Amino acid sequence: MSLRDHVITRFVEHHGESPSALVRAPGRVNLIGEHTDYNEGFVLPMAIDRECWIALRPRNDTRVRIHSLLHDESMEFDVTAPEPGSGWAEYPKGVAWAMTEDGHALNGWEGIVGSSVPLGAGLSSSASFTLASARALAGVSDISWDPVAMAKLCQRAENHWLGVHCGVMDPLICSVGREGQAVLIDCRNLDQRPVPLPPDTGIVILDTGTRRGLVGSAYNERRNQCEQAARALGVESLRDISDEDLEKGSIHLEAVPLRRARHVVGENTRTLEAARAMQAGDAERLGSCMNASHQSLRDDFEVSSHELDVMVECARGLSGCLGARMTGAGFGGCALALVEAAAIPAFCEEVAQRYTQASNFQPQVHVCRARAGVEWFPDAVSSR
């Protein structure tokens, strides 16, 4: 049974009638452009067919009641006065808080939430849940849906309510994703350009099975180092620095901020190059950009991990693999590979075997399709 049907079935069991609406919000994988979003640079993510689904009905009051299939747990709060707590309920609470702050009058809803986005793997399980929560609240409260404004609102909810200092990439791609395409995003003005995957290729996500608690503090440290580098170079953000500028300005930088800046500046160039390669259908060039991105994240930005490096090496050695790199914040979680379509089944089997032999972890391998961003289906039963 699909997850969509599963949340509907569970809704009927819980509430004794069909849901009046459904929400679908995708997770995401970033093809290239890592740790560039908070430097106002370029990113090239795609929304994926691992998704959060909510089946719901509006309530006559301002309460939200959600049952999570993943946690087998229910929670309830008042959208006009959410109180900070802990756990998965903080995502919808944070969204209600941010929407109220923006002056929206909110209605309550109740329903069932399920998700096929692996938790904590760097595939934006949290952004997909915040977007889904925002879409549900907007839907039951008759608030018109502005995909970019709502993505920014969800980022604010994560930053302020949950205390996670993430950039705009994750909520934005979960909101504006395109069926069958990745999206080049300029994180300075949030302009978006859909770009197709090269013909006869596919994206394979390679979950190392490792999760690192360190992500939060190391992520903030990288952000600070980038800001420090920008200040020393006399610019507002590293986006304003070209390769040549960096060479000229490098005397003003200490070794660590210089390495961080070198990654960000180079990654912006590689991301634009990757988008051009995709437009031209040049899979090999895209693969090379991905390989160079990994090297830079490993050596200059220092956010890879032993398992991510092992996974990337295992993938690159296999026939049909055009490029591979870590994806997301780093330190654990997932790598991704660009693979010739015909080679994907054998690739998946062999990469899992090789990685298991080379590490002590059991990998998860996901072949992914690019999906559209968050969707609201007011007529639940007829939506497909």
Ligand code: GLA
């Ligand atoms: C996490 C953050 C994003 C981005 C990536 C690194 O996923 O949530 O905003 O900074 O790390 O590219």
